[in-house]
Amino acid sequence: MTSVVWFNGRICPAAQACIDVADRGLTLGDGLFETLRVHEGRVLRLPLHAERLQNGGAVLLLPVPTRAEMEQATQELLAATELQTGSMRLTVTRGVGVRGLLPLQSVEPTVVITATEGAPTVANVRVITSRLIRQDEQSPLCRMKSLNYLPHILARQEAARAGADEALLLNTQGRVAETTISTVVVQRGGGFITPPVSEGALPGVARAVLFQAGLIEEQPLTAAMLVEAEAVYLINSLGLRCVTFLDGYPLSLSKAGAERLCQALALPLEK
Incomplete structure (x- = not known):
């Protein structure tokens, strides 16, 4: 399987998907994730995952991908990796922030989707x-x-x-x-x-x-x-x-x- 990821809107080699050292996902664990199962080349139950992600984003006041955006991004990664059986992990962080706990009012989230082969x-x-x-x-x-x-x-x-x-x-x-x-x-x-x-x-x-x-x-x-x-x-x-x-x-x-x-x-x- 090709070692690529979906990173902030584009497919790129995994080695080029670099997270800023000031990203709040790294420094504070400020973010959300979803683990998606891939079966016969398609993502299962994406609407349920999207709903939970949206609910979590609403609580954290964190902008997260919509269901349509998740569908588009996962389809792009499926096409790039040709994954048939395995899983995807979608990670959303609040992005780069200043020191301290309070987030900036203007947020540019970091969004990463990785794909892994493997049977359930x-x-x-x-x-x-x-x-x-x-x-x-x-x-x-x-x-x-x-x-x-x-x-x-x-x-x-x-x-x-x-x-x-x-x-x-x-x-x-x-x-x-x-x-x-x-x-x-x-x-x-x-x-x-x-x-x-x-x-x-x-x-x-x-x-x-x-x-x-x-x-x-x-x-x-x-x-x-x-x-x-x-x-x-x-x-x-x-x-x-x-x-x-x-x-x-x-x-x-x-x-x-x-x-x-x-x-x-x-x-x-x-x-």
Whole structure:
């Protein structure tokens, strides 16, 4: 695949896409991103990603690409890279700024889209509950994909030290919010439930797809409910993972449940 990117309105070699050292995305993590799945040479669910990006931009008072601009830019990058299966990452920063926290009134955002080959993930994972990080369900940052991922990085490092693959994040009330990169879906009574956004869960795109398919409902969850569930899944735009252990406790698995979710999310079914 050709090593090019879409950078501030044009296709260019990745090595020439230079970010200013004073860019607020670099100095302050001031920006947003979206991870887009590419399947059979097209970007999936772009309208949902564009809507979340617009919502985040409105909260941050950050100009972001419109849906039409995202469609045009991703099509240009698809044509340049000939990517068939993989992902794209769209990053928007507030651009170059002066020292201090308050942004300039006049903003020229930096917009970058990269493309990466790779198949979606369907796998089993071991999970621990993070003791270091709690998700603040009252924060508006829970509703957007901001560039500031330090809490999630700390939780993921905590999981790695414990020999686990992922960390479960609880909110300030001790209930389930999400994991470092995924929405939590619990299978119970043959149906599927997931925490409400008000619990600190990111309004994920894969989550929205399952709602549109009528497959899931919202309900606050505790860690104990995960242990007692028929199965627990972690979903995002790039795959589905089945939780086999939570804090060392073995969890039940459901091949039929995983297949239902994979079909709804257009993921390869387990053999």
